[in-house]
Amino acid sequence: xxxxxxxxxxxxxxxxxxxxxxxxxxxxxxxxxxxxxxxxxxxxxxxxxxxxxxxxxxxxxxxxxxxxxxxxxxxxxxxxxxxxxxxxxxxxxxxxxxxxxxxxxxxxxxxxxxxxxxxxxxxxxxxxxxxxxxxxxxxxxxxxxxxxxxxxxxxxxxxxxxxxxxxxxxxxxxxxxxxxxxxxxxxxxxxxxxxxxxxxxxxxxxxxxxxxxxxxxxxxxxxxxxxxxxxxxxxxxxxxxxxxxxxxxxxxxxxxxxxxxxxxxxxxxxxxxxxxxxxxxxxxxxxxxxxxxxxxxxxxxxxxxxxxxxxxxxxxxxxxxxxx
Amino acid sequence: xxxxxxxxxxxxxxxxxxxxxxxxxxxxxxxxxxxxxxxxxxxxxxxxxxxxxxxxxxxxxxxxxxxxxxxxxxxxxxxxxxxxxxxxxxxxxxxxxxxxxxxxxxxxxxxxxxxxxxxxxxxxxxxxxxxxxxxxxxxxxxxxxxxxxxxxxxxxxxxxxxxxxxxxxxxxxxxxxxxxxxxxxxxxxxxxxxxxxxxxxxxxxxxxxxxxxxxxxxxxxxxxxxxxxxxxxxxxxxxxxxxxxxxxxxxxxxxxxxxxxxxxxxxxxxxxxxxxxxxxxxxxxxxxxxxxxxxxxxxxxxxxxxxxxxxxxxxxxxxxxxxxxxxxxxxxxxxxxxxxxxxxxxxxxxxxxxxxxxxxxxxxxxxxxxxxxxxxxxxxxxxxxxxxxxxxxxxxxxxxxxxxxxxxxxxxxxxxxxxxxxxxxxxxxxxxxxxxxxxxxxxxxxxxxxxxxxxxxxxxxxxxxxxxxxxxxxxxxxxxxxxxxxxxxxxxxxxxxxxxxxxxxxxxxxxxxxxxx
Numbered sequence: 001x002x003x004x005x006x007x008x009x010x011x012x013x014x015x016x017x018x019x020x021x022x023x024x025x026x027x028x029x030x031x032x033x034x035x036x037x038x039x040x041x042x043x044x045x046x047x048x049x050x051x052x053x054x055x056x057x058x059x060x061x062x063x064x065x066x067x068x069x070x071x072x073x074x075x076x077x078x079x080x081x082x083x084x085x086x087x088x089x090x091x092x093x094x095x096x097x098x099x100x101x102x103x104x105x106x107x108x109x110x111x112x113x114x115x116x117x118x119x120x121x122x123x124x125x126x127x128x129x130x131x132x133x134x135x136x137x138x139x140x141x142x143x144x145x146x147x148x149x150x151x152x153x154x155x156x157x158x159x160x161x162x163x164x165x166x167x168x169x170x171x172x173x174x175x176x177x178x179x180x181x182x183x184x185x186x187x188x189x190x191x192x193x194x195x196x197x198x199x200x201x202x203x204x205x206x207x208x209x210x211x212x213x214x215x216x217x218x219x220x221x222x223x224x225x226x227x228x229x230x231x232x233x234x235x236x237x238x239x240x241x242x243x244x245x246x247x248x249x250x251x252x253x254x255x256x257x258x259x260x261x262x263x264x265x266x267x268x269x270x271x272x273x274x275x276x277x278x279x280x281x282x283x284x285x286x287x288x289x290x291x292x293x294x295x296x297x298x299x300x301x302x303x304x305x306x307x308x309x310x311x312x313x314x315x316x317x318x319x320x321x322x323x324x
Numbered sequence: 325x326x327x328x329x330x331x332x333x334x335x336x337x338x339x340x341x342x343x344x345x346x347x348x349x350x351x352x353x354x355x356x357x358x359x360x361x362x363x364x365x366x367x368x369x370x371x372x373x374x375x376x377x378x379x380x381x382x383x384x385x386x387x388x389x390x391x392x393x394x395x396x397x398x399x400x401x402x403x404x405x406x407x408x409x410x411x412x413x414x415x416x417x418x419x420x421x422x423x424x425x426x427x428x429x430x431x432x433x434x435x436x437x438x439x440x441x442x443x444x445x446x447x448x449x450x451x452x453x454x455x456x457x458x459x460x461x462x463x464x465x466x467x468x469x470x471x472x473x474x475x476x477x478x479x480x481x482x483x484x485x486x487x488x489x490x491x492x493x494x495x496x497x498x499x500x501x502x503x504x505x506x507x508x509x510x511x512x513x514x515x516x517x518x519x520x521x522x523x524x525x526x527x528x529x530x531x532x533x534x535x536x537x538x539x540x541x542x543x544x545x546x547x548x549x550x551x552x553x554x555x556x557x558x559x560x561x562x563x564x565x566x567x568x569x570x571x572x573x574x575x576x577x578x579x580x581x582x583x584x585x586x587x588x589x590x591x592x593x594x595x596x597x598x599x600x601x602x603x604x605x606x607x608x609x610x611x612x613x614x615x616x617x618x619x620x621x622x623x624x625x626x627x628x629x630x631x632x633x634x635x636x637x638x639x640x641x642x643x644x645x646x647x648x649x650x651x652x653x654x655x656x657x658x659x660x661x662x663x664x665x666x667x668x669x670x671x672x673x674x675x676x677x678x679x680x681x682x683x684x685x686x687x688x689x690x691x692x693x694x695x696x697x698x699x700x701x702x703x704x705x706x707x708x709x710x711x712x713x714x715x716x717x718x719x720x721x722x723x724x725x726x727x728x729x730x731x732x733x734x735x736x737x738x739x740x741x742x743x744x745x746x747x748x749x750x751x752x753x754x755x756x757x758x759x760x761x762x763x764x765x766x767x768x769x770x771x772x773x774x775x776x777x778x779x780x781x782x783x784x785x786x787x788x789x790x791x792x793x794x795x796x797x798x799x800x801x802x803x804x805x806x807x808x809x810x811x812x813x814x815x816x817x818x819x820x821x822x823x824x825x826x827x828x829x830x831x832x833x834x835x836x837x838x839x840x841x
């Protein structure tokens with residue numbers, strides 16, 4: 001019994017750890033897409049953020065400095081995206097894809113040039129990373145069966161960015177649905193003409209959304225390279241930005257449902273990690289590659305079958321101009 | 325309707341000039357609108373009315389000129405400035421967020437603080453008062469997409485009122501209303517005027533100008549050509565000023581001599597992609613030598629009916645007979661081609677979306693759908709020369725200006741585009757013409773021409789099914805009138821038995837027997 005609880009709890013705990021970058025990126029995408037900018041560049045912004053975090057954390061031996069750098073770099077990427085497709089009304093998908101390609105190449109080249117470690121950054125000391133935190137009374141509660149296991153292994157023992165992410169979800173939900181900025185954000189992605197005639201600048205609003213998107217992607221990147229790992233690795237985002245985009249669609253551009261979509265994808269990822277090398281009854285050992293494809297197969301299945309009609313923000317993907 | 329006394333000006337425009345690239349949209353426009361008056365602006369499509377009002381509302385920036393509100397110069401660089409100056413605007417295409425509630429739409433841009441809660445409570449209170457004062461009842465928590473267009477317009481007016489507008493600009497406000505709803509709107513504008521507020525009414529319906537305004541300004545090709553006291557002018561004079569020459573507003577025609585049945589639809593049903601039933605069992609027939617008009621407020625199933633009859637829309641039920649023979653179910657390429665081969669011509673409602681390809685040359689748009697004609701080429705090859713020759717001939721016959729087959733279709737004016745499409749379809753000598761909104765976005769001179777052509781086609785013994793949201797057009801052309809409401813045909817009237825009031829009530833869904841009371 002206690003063993004089963006332990007197994008389940010550790011599977012869920014790794015689900016939480018894997019979900020964090022997805023959630024941050026999906027919330028980033030939520031701001032961008034609610035404002036009418038299709039954000040296929042989540043992946044690139046996160047990757048650039050991861051590299052910036054690992055580099056600065058290494059130089060300054062501070063995880064928080066790395067986080068700040070990641071957010072700044074990722075915001076810079078978001079502003080380039082905005083400049084291309086808000087100011088100059090370029091194609092949002094092409095611009096976002098260009099950022100992704102740029103991030104892959106630039107991070108690798110700079111890593112080679114600065115650190116000469118074959119495209120990765122030097123391993124970070126614990127002091128330069130986000131380390132697990134123990135919640136209060138972990139030792140006392142840990143003695144209680146079941147509840148203690150859950151408290152110590154699932155709720156406690158994560159790094160600061162995990163708790164930050166958990167706090168950000170309700171904050172984003174509040175901002176989107178209960179504030180002036182949120183009202184305008186939701187409106188500009190649906191009908192920018194209505195926003196313009198209400199005396200609000202469409203471009204400014206979309207830039208603000210891109211700032212939020214950049215900041216959140218930066219946190220996701222810092223999480224990957226300074227919390228989950230202890231260095232930047234080439235292409236370490238591995239499609240998580242796209243997975244987050246899928247979760248956003250599955251969550252119908254709403255914060256709470258998107259959170260659950262991210263958790264489902266992360267659970268699939270955690271599960272495939274557990275199943276590697278395990279003999280399954282009746283099937284035998286499943287090849288690692290097939291297992292690793294699990295989250296992506298799940299994405300396809302969910303988006304094709306269960307999402308129903310995804311009502312994207314109506315003006316999403318369309319550059320705004322006053323003439324219809 | 326007494327003209328307001330000669331007095332203060334609410335709005336004064338001096339020398340407003342605006343170019344969009346090569347198009348000179350406003351040429352040194354001067355306009356004076358008296359406080360507490362209803363001022364009409366008329367002009368054909370492209371005369372510059374909407375651009376001018378866009379400038380006043382801060383949507384566009386003028387290249388030159390001065391705007392004065394209540395006697396003092398104002399700089400209007402954005403809609404924010406216009407709203408601050410007390411100007412409100414109800415656009416022809418509503419500026420509403422469809423999946424927002426009424427309250428959210430009103431709040432947008434006037435939230436009253438960074439958090440919505442307090443602003444929402446305040447807005448509820450003051451909107452409740454506004455709605456009671458002006459009889460503009462709307463459910464504040466209803467989503468816009470669930471409201472009919474008349475109610476949506478009320479939301480737009482509420483938005484302007486909530487922002488404290490003293491000058492209200494209405495752009496073609498009655499295009500989507502039944503005559504009774506339009507009357508209610510004009511009564512509201514009357515109340516407004518009596519409170520010393522000012523209304524600017526942009527419309528192409530001359531009758532409304534005469535009924536509702538104190539003064540009227542006529543625009544043509546970007547410039548003001550005349551301003552008149554409404555009491556001292558007439559529809560004929562305004563039409564002549566708009567076009568620059570004498571026009572006949574109503575085509576003379578004899579009684580129809582209806583022949584054999586050409587088209588019959590039985591129990592036509594259509595459910596759209598969102599699951600909304602757009603046609604709920606429509607049955608109708610059209611006979612040779614008559615024009616059957618379908619009246620109704622836009623969006624009550626007329627468009628779907630026309631597309632289904634043309635073989636374009638897959639029906640969920642019902643059958644279509646052409647000269648007594650059942651047609652293949654519509655919605656396939658084969659069906660719409662078969663319709664053409666049988667002599668069914670279709671002039672669609674939206675010529676940019678379905679009637680022509682705006683990026684094509686006029687010659688290419690002219691052979692569209694008939695490009696397989698033997699005359700136009702050999703096998704898979706097209707003969708540009710043959711296409712140009714046909715286009716030149718049609719341009720002559722249908723008075724298309726400029727008569728330039730190589731010119732891009734989109735560069736012709738609305739009226740000339742419509743003449744290209746109409747010429748293409750009528751040239752085949754069809755037995756049946758299905759035509760939707762034949763004069764939408766068409767200038768008055770071309771309207772006259774198109775109406776004459778339609779009557780001539782009828783007199784040649786052909787059957788015509790006409791869908792139009794313009795009651796005047798239906799009353800002027802149709803021999804029999806069917807009224808559609810909510811996917812059904814509410815009733816049928818012979819032309820002689822039809823008047824605007826009865827039709828208006830039927831357009832609101834009231835049965836003809838009750839409507840005639």
